[in-house]
Amino acid sequence: MRANCWEGAKHLKVETVPDPEILNSHDVIIKVSSTAICGSDLHLFNGFMPTMEHGDILGHEFMGEVVETGKNVRKLKVGDRVVVPFPIACGVCYNCKKGLTSLCENSNPNAHFAEQMMGHSPSGVFGYSHMLGGFAGGQAEFARVPFADFGPLKVPDGLTDEQVLFLSDIFPTGYMGAEMCGIKPGDTIAVWGCGPVGQFAIASAKLLGAERVIAIDRFPYRLQRAREKAGADVTINYEETSVIEALKELTGGRGPDACIDAVGLESHAPGVHGLYDKAKQSMRLENDRIAALRQAIMTCANGGTVSIVGVYSGFADKFPLGSLMNRSLTIKTGQCHVHRYMQPLLERIEKGEIDPSFVVSHTMSLEDAPAGFDIFTHKEDDCNKIVLKPGFAH
Numbered sequence: 001m002r003a004n005c006w007e008g009a010k011h012l013k014v015e016t017v018p019d020p021e022i023l024n025s026h027d028v029i030i031k032v033s034s035t036a037i038c039g040s041d042l043h044l045f046n047g048f049m050p051t052m053e054h055g056d057i058l059g060h061e062f063m064g065e066v067v068e069t070g071k072n073v074r075k076l077k078v079g080d081r082v083v084v085p086f087p088i089a090c091g092v093c094y095n096c097k098k099g100l101t102s103l104c105e106n107s108n109p110n111a112h113f114a115e116q117m118m119g120h121s122p123s124g125v126f127g128y129s130h131m132l133g134g135f136a137g138g139q140a141e142f143a144r145v146p147f148a149d150f151g152p153l154k155v156p157d158g159l160t161d162e163q164v165l166f167l168s169d170i171f172p173t174g175y176m177g178a179e180m181c182g183i184k185p186g187d188t189i190a191v192w193g194c195g196p197v198g199q200f201a202i203a204s205a206k207l208l209g210a211e212r213v214i215a216i217d218r219f220p221y222r223l224q225r226a227r228e229k230a231g232a233d234v235t236i237n238y239e240e241t242s243v244i245e246a247l248k249e250l251t252g253g254r255g256p257d258a259c260i261d262a263v264g265l266e267s268h269a270p271g272v273h274g275l276y277d278k279a280k281q282s283m284r285l286e287n288d289r290i291a292a293l294r295q296a297i298m299t300c301a302n303g304g305t306v307s308i309v310g311v312y313s314g315f316a317d318k319f320p321l322g323s324l325m326n327r328s329l330t331i332k333t334g335q336c337h338v339h340r341y342m343q344p345l346l347e348r349i350e351k352g353e354i355d356p357s358f359v360v361s362h363t364m365s366l367e368d369a370p371a372g373f374d375i376f377t378h379k380e381d382d383c384n385k386i387v388l389k390p391g392f393a394h
């Protein structure tokens with residue numbers, strides 16, 4: 001089959017590789033109809049995630065048709081159309097039982113790598129380094145999906161791929177980001193990052209009853225999408241306006257009730273601060289650039305919540321612990337526990353409360369994945385979200 005393979009930082013190649021096979025009686029094989037490039041893939045592409053190896057197949061947002069089932073699979077059969085959640089989870093361990101599926105205790109065969117970096121290991125993840133299991137990803141014609149009776153969600157034929165594909169990751173992730181804010185009537189929520197994850201966080205904050213959502217980024221086309229498609233009430237371009245001053249002005253001096261970081265470890269910062277962070281990260285003196293998170297903490301209202309869905313990998317510099325502690329802030333965070341959100345969010349799509357296809361800006365052939373990564377990394381051609389299809393003309 002053809003698959004998008006990581007061949008080193010900033011070097012991808014679509015190659016012919018062996019087809020996946022059933023390895024466990026609970027596996028299924030999916031013929032991928034659509035897959036997407038995520039902001040999280042950029043951290044791998046740009047070389048910021050340890051334990052990637054040459055030839056690793058990328059991709060953790062994918063859907064398609066079941067073409068083969070292991071002998072103990074009960075729920076799925078050949079021909080079913082499914083969306084696959086990005087964390088791999090067993091459904092029966094201590095954490096899965098609590099709904100914390102991105103912390104499944106049975107799905108990361110390389111837990112010892114992750115323990116060295118993080119203390120304890122999260123779940124395995126498709127196409128996301130050897131530290132998180134070394135599983136082949138879904139930017140390919142076929143993918144092996146473990147724990148098939150628990151993970152994949154059957155989706156109705158009446159909905160397009162673009163309407164349901166993002167149940168695999170970014171819609172639940174944005175939703176969890178908003179849910180962690182504990183939104184109450186009258187609340188103002190600020191969202192850093194107007195990429196697809198930020199846009200779903202904005203839309204979800206509105207669904208959950210936020211009075212006002214303020215969105216922050218530097219790309220005018222993304223700020224416009226945040227307003228016109230995701231429903232942000234106010235946007236701030238941090239290259240033109242002081243975010244700290246603007247947020248004070250908009251909130252009577254108090255700051256937003258909750259702040260969502262939908263940026264993550266490649267946060268951009270203007271001026272010397274940005275150069276300093278980049279230099280430290282490239283010399284491996286820190287793993288994560290946290291400019292947006294720092295700002296989210298510093299501007300959050302006293303007693304408020306900072307919800308972190310942007311991905312971080314290790315250790316960061318100049319973390320404002322004093323602000324957090326002295327002002328009674330709460331931090332909530334996590335890789336999304338996608339499994340628990342898929343069904344309820346599918347129901348919201350079916351009821352017409354939201355149409356997730358609003359994030360798509362580009363549809364390309366799987367063969368063009370490396371070009372897609374370049375466009376998405378540099379935010380060229382007003383790129384917002386790229387869907388890759390194995391059969392698409394290229």
Ligand code: NAD
Nearest residue numbers: 039040193195196197263264267268292309310311335336
């Ligand atoms: P993206 O690259 O499309 O968007 C990131 C946006 O952040 C960009 O528009 C960029 O301009 C903006 N940004 C950069 N620095 C900023 C700053 N200082 N202030 C405000 N905005 C800034 O990526 P995406 O697909 O939207 O993903 C966003 C983050 O969410 C990534 O870190 C990704 O890894 C993470 N993610 C987390 C989960 C999870 O389960 N927690 C799931 C999916 C993605």
Ligand code: ZN
Nearest residue numbers: 038039040169
């Ligand atoms: Zn993702």
Ligand code: ZN
Nearest residue numbers: 090093096104
């Ligand atoms: Zn589990």
